[in-house]
Amino acid sequence: MRKILAILSLVLCLWLRAGAEEYSWKAKWISKQYYQSETNSWLAFRKDIDIEKVPASLIARIAVDTKYWLWINGEPVVYEGGLKRGPSIGGGYYDKVEIAPYLKKGENRISVLVWFMGKAGFSHMSSGTCALLFDARGPEIEILSDETWECSVQYGYGTASHPITNYRLSESNIRYDANLFDYNWFQTPIPRPDEKPVPRKAPEWLGSSIELPFLPGDVPMGELVERPIPQWKNYGLKDYISTRQSGDTLYCKLPYNGHFSPWFKVEAPKGMVISMHTDHDMVSDAKCVSAEYVTKEGVQEYESFGWMNGEVLYYVFPPEVKVLGVKFRETGYDTEFTGSFSCSDPVLNAYWQKAQRTLYVCMRDTYYDCPDRERAQWWGDEVNELNEAFYLLDRKADKLARKGIMELVRWQKPDGVMYAPIPCSNYFKELPMQVLNSIGWFGFRGYAFYSGDYSFVADVYPAVHRYLHEVWQLDSEGLPIYRKGGWDWPDAGSHQDRVAQLHLWYYLALKAEAEFAKVLGKGSEATEDEAIMSKIATVLNSKYWNGSAYITPGFEDLPDDRVQALAVISGVAGADKYPMLKKVFAERYNATTYMFPYVLDALYTMGEPQMALDRMRKLCPTIMNDSCTTLWEHWNFEGTCNHAWAGGGVISMVRQLAGVEALKPGYKEFEVKPQMGDLKWLKTGFETNYGRIEVSLVKKGKRIDAEITVPEGTTCQAGGQTFAPGIHKVRL
Numbered sequence: 105m106r107k108i109l110a111i112l113s114l115v116l117c118l119w120l121r122a123g124a125e126e127y128s129w130k131a132k133w134i135s136k137q138y139y140q141s142e143t144n145s146w147l148a149f150r151k152d153i154d155i156e157k158v159p160a161s162l163i164a165r166i167a168v169d170t171k172y173w174l175w176i177n178g179e180p181v182v183y184e185g186g187l188k189r190g191p192s193i194g195g196g197y198y199d200k201v202e203i204a205p206y207l208k209k210g211e212n213r214i215s216v217l218v219w220f221m222g223k224a225g226f227s228h229m230s231s232g233t234c235a236l237l238f239d240a241r242g243p244e245i246e247i248l249s250d251e252t253w254e255c256s257v258q259y260g261y262g263t264a265s266h267p268i269t270n271y272r273l274s275e276s277n278i279r280y281d282a283n284l285f286d287y288n289w290f291q292t293p294i295p296r297p298d299e300k301p302v303p304r305k306a307p308e309w310l311g312s313s314i315e316l317p318f319l320p321g322d323v324p325m326g327e328l329v330e331r332p333i334p335q336w337k338n339y340g341l342k343d344y345i346s347t348r349q350s351g352d353t354l355y356c357k358l359p360y361n362g363h364f365s366p367w368f369k370v371e372a373p374k375g376m377v378i379s380m381h382t383d384h385d386m387v388s389d390a391k392c393v394s395a396e397y398v399t400k401e402g403v404q405e406y407e408s409f410g411w412m413n414g415e416v417l418y419y420v421f422p423p424e425v426k427v428l429g430v431k432f433r434e435t436g437y438d439t440e441f442t443g444s445f446s447c448s449d450p451v452l453n454a455y456w457q458k459a460q461r462t463l464y465v466c467m468r469d470t471y472y473d474c475p476d477r478e479r480a481q482w483w484g485d486e487v488n489e490l491n492e493a494f495y496l497l498d499r500k501a502d503k504l505a506r507k508g509i510m511e512l513v514r515w516q517k518p519d520g521v522m523y524a525p526i527p528c529s530n531y532f533k534e535l536p537m538q539v540l541n542s543i544g545w546f547g548f549r550g551y552a553f554y555s556g557d558y559s560f561v562a563d564v565y566p567a568v569h570r571y572l573h574e575v576w577q578l579d580s581e582g583l584p585i586y587r588k589g590g591w592d593w594p595d596a597g598s599h600q601d602r603v604a605q606l607h608l609w610y611y612l613a614l615k616a617e618a619e620f621a622k623v624l625g626k627g628s629e630a631t632e633d634e635a636i637m638s639k640i641a642t643v644l645n646s647k648y649w650n651g652s653a654y655i656t657p658g659f660e661d662l663p664d665d666r667v668q669a670l671a672v673i674s675g676v677a678g679a680d681k682y683p684m685l686k687k688v689f690a691e692r693y694n695a696t697t698y699m700f701p702y703v704l705d706a707l708y709t710m711g712e713p714q715m716a717l718d719r720m721r722k723l724c725p726t727i728m729n730d731s732c733t734t735l736w737e738h739w740n741f742e743g744t745c746n747h748a749w750a751g752g753g754v755i756s757m758v759r760q761l762a763g764v765e766a767l768k769p770g771y772k773e774f775e776v777k778p779q780m781g782d783l784k785w786l787k788t789g790f791e792t793n794y795g796r797i798e799v800s801l802v803k804k805g806k807r808i809d810a811e812i813t814v815p816e817g818t819t820c821q822a823g824g825q826t827f828a829p830g831i832h833k834v835r836l
Contacts (some may be wrong), residue, residue, distance in 0.1 A: 108679040129320035131239035134313040137512035144276035145221035146258035164240035176206035188228035190527020191512040215290035224530035226273025226480035257315040270391040282400040334438035372399035382414025437467040443496040448784040459751030462734040466748035478527035484538035488752040513567035533590025544613035556770020582639030601664035608670035665692035669706035703750030708760035713779035733755035
């Protein structure tokens with residue numbers, strides 16, 4: 105047994121190393137001598153270099169724990185670089201940054217501010233070491249982090265006096281005392297040879313860096329993987345849409361719920377404390393990120409680099425402080441809101457708009473369940489989110505889904521269990537049914553099919569196969585034996601027939617694995633999966649079907665609409681059962697926002713678009729509070745007001761309501777087969793890797809007049825005809 109475990113451990117290590125780019129690092133990890141890498145601390149690094157000839161291109165590879173800001177010659181180059189750590193357990197990411205456009209002939213100054221979060225959280229695994237790795241090499245130039253770089257603890261930064269952020273966040277509340285360090289240290293000019301040196305502002309820099317005694321790839325920083333997603337989009341400083349003063353508090357209205365950093369300019373005496381927090385920090389026990397600033401004497405500007413989110417920012421200014429200006433800087437994932445939808449129903453239009461904004465605010469280092477309370481990559485949420493992104497955003501969003509897929513399998517435990525959230529350093533519990541969904545038909549397979557990207561399948565298949573066939577065991581009838589895992593939570597709410605749900609989630613996971621097995625030429629394993637699926641379907645239809653619904657024998661509650669939905673969309677339930685199931689869906693509304701899209705999918709599959717529309721009209725208004733630009737976590741305004749899993753309804757709005765469904769991966773071939781219910785007209789459009797699909801539908805009695813834009817490289821099936829690329833008018 106020990107020999108087997110040793111072999112498995114070796115295989116795991118080799119597999120994790122395979123995720124790292126083959127790059128021969130020449131730079132050294134550097135930090136500050138005697139520095140203890142304290143939680144929520146900041147190091148300022150700078151290096152002066154002389155350049156005889158500016159290269160046409162120079163790529164810098166930069167890694168830190170956890171975030172960094174880069175200036176060259178005082179000009180901003182990267183705003184909040186770096187990703188929270190965790191491409192694999194113990195590993196980290198590095199950025200590739202083009203720096204040649206910022207260099208000049210002669211003296212140049214490279215300045216890097218590093219924020220070491222240094223705290224356990226639901227989206228980050230701390231290395232325990234605040235350090236910088238900077239490696240830029242060209243034919244005639246090298247800029248490498250080593251002991252010649254200057255380094256100082258940025259003593260101005262500390263932790264705010266507000267209540268600490270909740271245990272899920274690796275971020276701390278940020279305090280800046282302008283009296284302890286020069287906030288604009290990176291702008292210190294370099295004197296020309298004919299000028300006198302410009303005196304540095306106090307405090308003096310405290311010597312050079314030290315080279316740490318480990319190489320890139322070694323513990324504690326671990327393997328380094330190239331950043332797989334774009335750098336953040338920086339929208340620049342903006343004005344608030346309105347401000348209102350009440351006592352010492354300035355209420356600043358943001359245009360929408362987004363990621364932003366607050367900025368202000370004031371004239372103040374020394375020692376005044378300015379506080380900053382959002383309306384989301386005032387709700388329940390969220391304990392979100394907030395900030396404060398201690399003034400120096402005179403006129404001063406400050407921007408708090410730890411981003412917040414919310415609809416309103418509260419500045420609390422002491423009466424001695426004269427406010428000269430306030431602004432905010434929005435940053436976010438680099439993607440565009442390219443998906444569009446409008447129809448004759450204003451409820452659906454409002455839902456689409458809020459779903460789009462909610463999805464965007466739940467994207468950054470990973471897909472989040474929410475951006476304020478947790479910033480965590482719960483994979484049940486991510487399944488909904490990655491599918492929404494196909495219709496709400498451009499295809500750069502797919503990179504975030506793929507990043508999450510690779511993290512999920514690389515964090516697989518030695519016993520084969522997979523869990524979320526990941527990356528994580530203070531929560532390790534498996535939610536079995538959410539994992540089955542994640543690696544299954546709507547998760548991994550959903551990403552592959554709708555993006556057209558199957559290139560990751562070979563990398564994830566061993567982990568998926570191990571989870572399905574080693575972690576899970578089958579009983580004598582071929583059904584998966586119920587496992588509670590670390591958290592027995594298939595969905596929120598009550599009246600859950602969990603055993604039947606489990607069998608169907610396992611069935612759908614096998615269905616996805618069988619497709620992947622065929623892609624990889626593993627025909628025997630696909631056959632094995634399909635045989636197990638056949639047994640599950642047989643037992644469910646013989647023992648769980650009671651003549652009117654699927655229900656676990658001995659379950660004493662009414663039928664669960666979630667079970668019926670999974671039975672329909674998996675194909676376990678045949679069309680002969682639809683009339684009885686229709687009655688269940690008319691009476692049962694157990695599914696919460698997470699399972700909402702699966703119920704809608706089932707209703708459309710059964711040919712019941714009006715029931716799907718009626719359900720949306722009844723439930724969607726209960727998560728669309730007019731005062732919030734994003735969707736609530738649960739029905740009736742419970743939870744947090746920015747949970748993107750609640751936007752899952754947009755998936756069926758395109759695929760089934762508008763009927764724009766992929767027939768081949770990536771929409772290489774697609775159909776337009778709408779189920780409009782009582783809608784009078786509908787327009788939708790979204791980006792694929794082939795180009796933009798647009799569909800306009802107008803109902804006229806029993807017929808639908810359609811105008812369809814078919815992108816180059818694709819074909820469309822509609823009204824019994826096949827259409828080549830171009831714009832076509834069709835009667836359906």
